[in-house]
Amino acid sequence: MHWHNTTSNLLKPVAEQPRAGLITDMDGTISHIVDQPDQAQITARSRELLKALHPCLALVAIVSGRAAEDIRHRVGLPELVYVGNHGLERWIDDAVSLTPEAAPFRPKLEAATASLNARKIPGMVVEDKGATLSVHYRQVSDPNETAIQFHPIIQEIADSQGLRLFQGRMVFELRPPIEVDKGTAFRNLVEEFQLDAAIYIGDDTTDVDALHAARQLRESGVCHAVGIGVQSPDMPEVVGEAADVMTSGVSDVEALFSWLLKSRKASSTC
Numbered sequence: 001m002h003w004h005n006t007t008s009n010l011l012k013p014v015a016e017q018p019r020a021g022l023i024t025d026m027d028g029t030i031s032h033i034v035d036q037p038d039q040a041q042i043t044a045r046s047r048e049l050l051k052a053l054h055p056c057l058a059l060v061a062i063v064s065g066r067a068a069e070d071i072r073h074r075v076g077l078p079e080l081v082y083v084g085n086h087g088l089e090r091w092i093d094d095a096v097s098l099t100p101e102a103a104p105f106r107p108k109l110e111a112a113t114a115s116l117n118a119r120k121i122p123g124m125v126v127e128d129k130g131a132t133l134s135v136h137y138r139q140v141s142d143p144n145e146t147a148i149q150f151h152p153i154i155q156e157i158a159d160s161q162g163l164r165l166f167q168g169r170m171v172f173e174l175r176p177p178i179e180v181d182k183g184t185a186f187r188n189l190v191e192e193f194q195l196d197a198a199i200y201i202g203d204d205t206t207d208v209d210a211l212h213a214a215r216q217l218r219e220s221g222v223c224h225a226v227g228i229g230v231q232s233p234d235m236p237e238v239v240g241e242a243a244d245v246m247t248s249g250v251s252d253v254e255a256l257f258s259w260l261l262k263s264r265k266a267s268s269t270c
């Protein structure tokens with residue numbers, strides 16, 4: 001169902017509750033997907049709306065697989081909260097804090113980075129993100145074939161270093177075997193900021209944990225959380241299944257922000 005059709009019921013508490021939060025993914029949600037991950041930029045309209053929403057909400061946070069400092073730099077709004085590396089680190093009040101359990105895995109990530117750099121194929125980009133690492137293959141000659149052919153190679157490297165392998169849109173990721181994901185990150189934010197309503201927005205498989213968490217929080221009565229998916233031509237099917245409602249793309253996410261801002265102002269919550 002499209003979010004437009006739920007503003008008078010499912011989304012209403014997010015517009016009206018005093019302690020409401022907006023938690024969003026970055027790539028493919030508030031920034032367009034680009035061939036080089038390096039060049040991803042949040043849209044000017046999203047930046048403007050997030051800045052305006054910050055004083056109207058109890059929390060505006062960006063949760064991403066990128067390093068926290070990287071997201072903060074790209075979004076450029078120091079007043080927001082940035083949760084990086086899928087929840088393994090956080091930028092808040094001008095400082096980055098790493099989940100303590102992640103620190104011992106640093107040498108293993110370095111060894112895996114070295115192995116991957118030795119075995120990568122042309123067009124592949126190995127990115128060391130501090131607490132995790134990504135292998136981007138959007139730029140190889142046949143990405144679908146690479147996803148199949150390279151899988152056993154990266155699985156072997158993950159196994160040899162005791163790391164976990166994950167797959168997203170044109171990306172492999174290696175992470176420490178710690179029970180932290182965007183779902184736990186979302187739950188922690190809801191609890192810590194005592195949110196009584198919240199939305200989570202995301203477009204990829206790694207967002208599914210948070211979309212599930214939103215539904216569970218709402219159904220258990222802890223917080224009126226709503227999971228919102230972002231439609232795209234290569235959106236994984238599981239995103240559509242896990243989301244409560246959908247946006248049609250990055251510019252529709254801007255339209256949702258704009259509705260939220262207008263509604264918060266109308267309900268005198270900012």
Ligand SMILES: [Mg+2]
Pocket residue numbers: 025026027028029202203204
């Ligand atoms: Mg994304």
